[in-house]
Amino acid sequence: MESANKRKTFLLLFFMGVLVWSVAYVAITAFGGTGAGVIPLAVLITLVSVWGSYFASDKLVLKMTRAKLITEADNPNLFNVVHEVVIASGLPMPKVAIVNDPAPNAFATGRDPEHALIAFTTGLLDSMDRDELQGVTAHEMAHVANRDTLVSAVAATTAGVIALISDILMRMLWFGGARNRDHHGNQMPIFLAIIPLILAPIAATLLKAAVSRRRESLADATAVSFTRNPAGLRSALEVLARDTTVVQARSNAVAHLYIESPLDTSAASKLFATHPPIRERIEALRKMEANPLV
Amino acid sequence: MDISLLIIIAVGLFIVFGILQYNKLIRLNIRVDEAFAQIEVQLKRRADLIPNLVETVKGYASHEKEALEKVVQARAASTTASTLPAVAAADGALTNALRGLLAVAEAYPDLKASTNFLQLQEELSTTENKVSFARQFYNDNVRNLNTAVRTIPTSFFVGFAKVGEREFYEVEDPTIRNAPNVKF
Numbered sequence A: 001m002e003s004a005n006k007r008k009t010f011l012l013l014f015f016m017g018v019l020v021w022s023v024a025y026v027a028i029t030a031f032g033g034t035g036a037g038v039i040p041l042a043v044l045i046t047l048v049s050v051w052g053s054y055f056a057s058d059k060l061v062l063k064m065t066r067a068k069l070i071t072e073a074d075n076p077n078l079f080n081v082v083h084e085v086v087i088a089s090g091l092p093m094p095k096v097a098i099v100n101d102p103a104p105n106a107f108a109t110g111r112d113p114e115h116a117l118i119a120f121t122t123g124l125l126d127s128m129d130r131d132e133l134q135g136v137t138a139h140e141m142a143h144v145a146n147r148d149t150l151v152s153a154v155a156a157t158t159a160g161v162i163a164l165i166s167d168i169l170m171r172m173l174w175f176g177g178a179r180n181r182d183h184h185g186n187q188m189p190i191f192l193a194i195i196p197l198i199l200a201p202i203a204a205t206l207l208k209a210a211v212s213r214r215r216e217s218l219a220d221a222t223a224v225s226f227t228r229n230p231a232g233l234r235s236a237l238e239v240l241a242r243d244t245t246v247v248q249a250r251s252n253a254v255a256h257l258y259i260e261s262p263l264d265t266s267a268a269s270k271l272f273a274t275h276p277p278i279r280e281r282i283e284a285l286r287k288m289e290a291n292p293l294v
Numbered sequence B: 001m002d003i004s005l006l007i008i009i010a011v012g013l014f015i016v017f018g019i020l021q022y023n024k025l026i027r028l029n030i031r032v033d034e035a036f037a038q039i040e041v042q043l044k045r046r047a048d049l050i051p052n053l054v055e056t057v058k059g060y061a062s063h064e065k066e067a068l069e070k071v072v073q074a075r076a077a078s079t080t081a082s083t084l085p086a087v088a089a090a091d092g093a094l095t096n097a098l099r100g101l102l103a104v105a106e107a108y109p110d111l112k113a114s115t116n117f118l119q120l121q122e123e124l125s126t127t128e129n130k131v132s133f134a135r136q137f138y139n140d141n142v143r144n145l146n147t148a149v150r151t152i153p154t155s156f157f158v159g160f161a162k163v164g165e166r167e168f169y170e171v172e173d174p175t176i177r178n179a180p181n182v183k184f
Helices: A002-031 A038-055 A057-065 A076-089 A122-127 A130-145 A148-180 A190-227 A230-242 A278-290 B003-060 B065-080 B084-105 B109-113 B115-150 B154-161 B174-178
Strands: A067-070 A095-099 A106-109 A117-121
Touching: A002 A190, A057 A067, A057 A106, A057 A117, A067 A117, A076 A095, A076 A130, A076 A190, A076 B115, A095 A122, A106 A130, A117 A122, A117 A130, A122 A130, A130 A148, A130 A190, A130 A230, A148 A190, A190 A230, A190 A278, A230 A278, B003 B065, B003 B084, B003 B109, B003 B115, B003 B154, B065 B084, B084 B115, B109 B115, B115 B154
Parallel strands: A095 A117
Antiparallel strands: A067 A095, A106 A117
């Protein structure tokens, strides 16, 4: 299950790379070089901003989600639960934070396991028993172990670059269209160029969502490889499925980090969802409980 | 390209490949050592908690001599064990003895209510889980090492790296093996 998920992630990221390349190709051939100077600059800006936020990600995420770091003395039982998962996984002990919010949810962030942070809402700590809490902790640490913040950053950068290039080119099409018709050589008809430019950002967003869903399923499987207790995580997801409250401090930027998607699920279609449906995840875990050797 | 250049490139690639396999075996072996050290750390934590537990129980249930004695003896045996089978056996005996003592404590409501005992219970419970996860982590690493040692192509470099298969950490009592989460 885990290696299939990883393979599919690489495939999806590969398609994103192909997408960026195609858009860049359209750019260069459609405008024979006039756009060429701007695009590397735009790409540079995107890279700097995304990678900058990636490196400062834990401080940034703490501010955005209003999470507060805690010490072992503040909540020894929670630290014990996290420490047990640390031993089972061989990962370093992450920083632990709490978000004051009645909606049960949790997230993990950090560029690598040495700089990881896990946060739990007060709602989650109140509504879960020890095994369920441990399942959630293992899921979050699995995200850290699988470098999901890195994968998300790559996916987000690629989607951002595509959107940026498309945007710039669309503007150029409006203003520079008349002049370009005089050029000869590798000129692509303008109307053919428009289609990929409109579709590319949409495709990039779809791919980004697909990557995110794969990584969620992978995190569930990795979590079980840590705790050897699929029932704990499954039970936790059932608790989350029953609860309908949603975390307050949420946004598109951090939605994919949470264990349960905090965005309004009635509006979001299945294609754009950052998480697989909770029923699917519960089913997958039930299969693991029934068949522990797989 | 003439043949001698091809041969040099092939030999170069083989050397690089050999280095990678050698390092892989060494790294996996070191991880097994680290994982075993982790088990010992957790076992020591548990051993350190026990005198306090014994004293607390004695305060309320001093005539439960048999259960208390078992724990004290099992603890003493665990501190002298050093080889893996001896450590595993002592670990199993102590876990059993602790279960027996805590089962006995169930009959004493005053003891169960005391904050001292409740705190000890939580600490013992988490330490028992940590011992269990440490055993699991050790066995995972042994499995990775043994798989590398026995599968081709890494198996060719085993003699060169002087790394061999390691034993799994096996605990006798099947109930201990099957219960990753202990709730006393």
